[in-house]
Amino acid sequence: xxxxxxxxxxxxxxxxxxxxxxxxxxxxxxxxxxxxxxxxxxxxxxxxxxxxxxxxxxxxxxxxxxxxxxxxxxxxxxxxxxxxxxxxxxxxxxxxxxxxxxxxxxxxxxxxxxxxxxxxxxxxxxxxxxxxxxxxxxxxxxxxxxxxxxxxxxxxxxxxxxxxxxxxxxxxxxxxxxxxxxxxxxxxxxxxxxxxxxxxxxxxxxxxxxxxxxxxxxxxxxxxxxxxxxxxxxxxxxxxxxxxxxxxxxxxxxxxxxxxxxxxxxxxxxxxxxxxxxxxxxxxxxxxxxxxxxxxxxxxxxxxxxxxxxxxxxxxxxxxxxxxxxxxxxxxxxxxxxxxxxxxxxxxxxxxxxxxxxxxxxxxxxxxxxxxxxxxxxxxxxxxxxxxxxxxxxxxxxxxxxxxxxxxxxxxxxxxxxxxxxxxxxxxxxxxxxxxxxxxxxxxxxxxxxxxxxxxxxxxxxxxxxxxxxxxxxxxxxxxxxxxxxxxxxxxxxxxxxxxxxxxxxxxxxxxxxxxxxxxx
Numbered sequence: 001x002x003x004x005x006x007x008x009x010x011x012x013x014x015x016x017x018x019x020x021x022x023x024x025x026x027x028x029x030x031x032x033x034x035x036x037x038x039x040x041x042x043x044x045x046x047x048x049x050x051x052x053x054x055x056x057x058x059x060x061x062x063x064x065x066x067x068x069x070x071x072x073x074x075x076x077x078x079x080x081x082x083x084x085x086x087x088x089x090x091x092x093x094x095x096x097x098x099x100x101x102x103x104x105x106x107x108x109x110x111x112x113x114x115x116x117x118x119x120x121x122x123x124x125x126x127x128x129x130x131x132x133x134x135x136x137x138x139x140x141x142x143x144x145x146x147x148x149x150x151x152x153x154x155x156x157x158x159x160x161x162x163x164x165x166x167x168x169x170x171x172x173x174x175x176x177x178x179x180x181x182x183x184x185x186x187x188x189x190x191x192x193x194x195x196x197x198x199x200x201x202x203x204x205x206x207x208x209x210x211x212x213x214x215x216x217x218x219x220x221x222x223x224x225x226x227x228x229x230x231x232x233x234x235x236x237x238x239x240x241x242x243x244x245x246x247x248x249x250x251x252x253x254x255x256x257x258x259x260x261x262x263x264x265x266x267x268x269x270x271x272x273x274x275x276x277x278x279x280x281x282x283x284x285x286x287x288x289x290x291x292x293x294x295x296x297x298x299x300x301x302x303x304x305x306x307x308x309x310x311x312x313x314x315x316x317x318x319x320x321x322x323x324x325x326x327x328x329x330x331x332x333x334x335x336x337x338x339x340x341x342x343x344x345x346x347x348x349x350x351x352x353x354x355x356x357x358x359x360x361x362x363x364x365x366x367x368x369x370x371x372x373x374x375x376x377x378x379x380x381x382x383x384x385x386x387x388x389x390x391x392x393x394x395x396x397x398x399x400x401x402x403x404x405x406x407x408x409x410x411x412x413x414x415x416x417x418x419x420x421x422x423x424x425x426x427x428x429x430x431x432x433x434x435x436x437x438x439x440x441x442x443x444x445x446x447x448x449x450x451x452x453x454x455x456x457x458x459x460x461x462x463x464x465x466x467x468x469x470x471x472x473x474x475x476x477x478x479x480x481x482x483x484x485x486x487x488x489x490x491x492x493x494x495x496x497x498x499x500x501x502x503x504x505x506x507x508x509x510x511x512x513x514x515x516x517x518x519x520x521x
Contacts, residue, residue: 084140220272
């Protein structure tokens with residue numbers, strides 16, 4: 001293990017009837033290990049996942065927080081046993097004064113899973129089994145809500161996938177029992193899955209008030225992500241998407257769902273993502289509609305988990321870093337056999353069906369037959385969707401990348417200090433990387449990757465669009481491209497495209513016509 005564990009437990013350690021084997025995952029407050037049963041017991045499986053939660057080596061404030069989280073999780077597990085909720089077999093307390101780090105730790109003996117939805121999505125965006133899995137996730141929510149509980153933190157990392165490919169809801173640290181129409185949860189959540197009314201909600205002595213409609217919102221976000229590979233609200237970062245959710249709730253922006261979202265699911269997602277909690281669909285009718293849209297009951301639609309998730313392989317460090325957010329739903333982040341975090345790989349490459357889907361990504365907004373490289377389609381489309389301005393389109397970004405570099409990610413023009421697919425000057429690029437968590441003082445060093453360059457281009461184009469004077473002559477998209485090549489102030493002062501950049505803008509206009517689908521020229 002190269003990463004320190006919150007609760008380090010040596011292999012072979014015994015607790016109750018269990019012997020600790022390999023590590024599964026760790027987080028700030030807990031660690032999870034596989035374990036095998038060492039004594040006969042007709043009521044227990046041969047193997048399980050042991051979640052160790054420390055209760056004796058932290059500060060008083062941390063201990064109080066941990067006790068609350070443990071009590072929430074244990075209470076729910078003890079009261080509820082439903083087919084779509086992860087099962088808890090037992091709770092234990094470690095009594096080992098000779099090991100201060102372990103002594104007093106609470107151990108949850110949990111059903112062992114093969115992976116999580118987060119891992120599956122990292123390995124296979126838009127999985128074929130997505131609709132069937134969504135139906136099972138929704139069924140789990142319905143079971144929770146019918147029993148009077150709110151999950152409070154529904155997201156792919158908190159959906160476990162079992163050996164048979166079925167889904168279970170897990171990680172109930174934030175779950176809370178309803179008291180009438182509300183429950184109270186700690187002031188922690190994942191912004192991408194938090195409804196707008198809770199993003200800035202007042203936090204009282206008992207925590208934050210939450211309704212079942214918060215889980216419905218989270219399900220709508222999750223369904224959009226599973227079915228399209230993208231979040232439903234624009235933004236290249238969680239912060240940008242949070243701001244977009246706030247604008248949408250205030251009525252200053254519209255909900256623009258991905259064109260990749262299947263028709264049968266469009267209204268379902270829209271009803272989950274209603275602006276106010278009162279307008280959202282409730283869980284029981286949601287489950288009926290989801291099951292109808294998913295056509296559940298066909299086992300062939302379940303993922304082949306042994307192939308996707310069981311055969312762990314060592315990944316190059318660069319790949320491991322990209323997918324480090326993938327997690328099992330035990331409330332902690334996943335570690336691989338070599339101690340690095342990753343989403344899983346079957347080593348088989350992209351299937352022909354998935355490659356075809358990738359080649360048609362965003363086809364309603366960006367033509368598929370005019371030479372836009374397949375590997376950049378999703379990046380281009382998603383970067384355009386991150387801007388709420390209608391002029392910043394996938395076709396515009398593609399036309400500009402063609403004009404700037406002919407889609408060459410390795411372009412290098414040291415004389416002009418311009419590099420990469422979008423011809424960024426590093427000192428300028430740093431200002432448009434800030435939403436990626438990069439400090440303004442950190443000037444990037446070439447080569448500049450497309451994954452950084454293209455989203456930053458989308459943000460800058462959005463800024464330019466917002467700061468152009470109204471009434472300027474010509475196609476506003478072309479004016480935006482002129483602002484990118486020179487500056488928005490120069491375009492405004494000139495009253496249109498500066499003469500020096502007319503040839504460049506003519507190229508952009510040409511490729512705009514080529515790349516925009518019929519009817520969107």
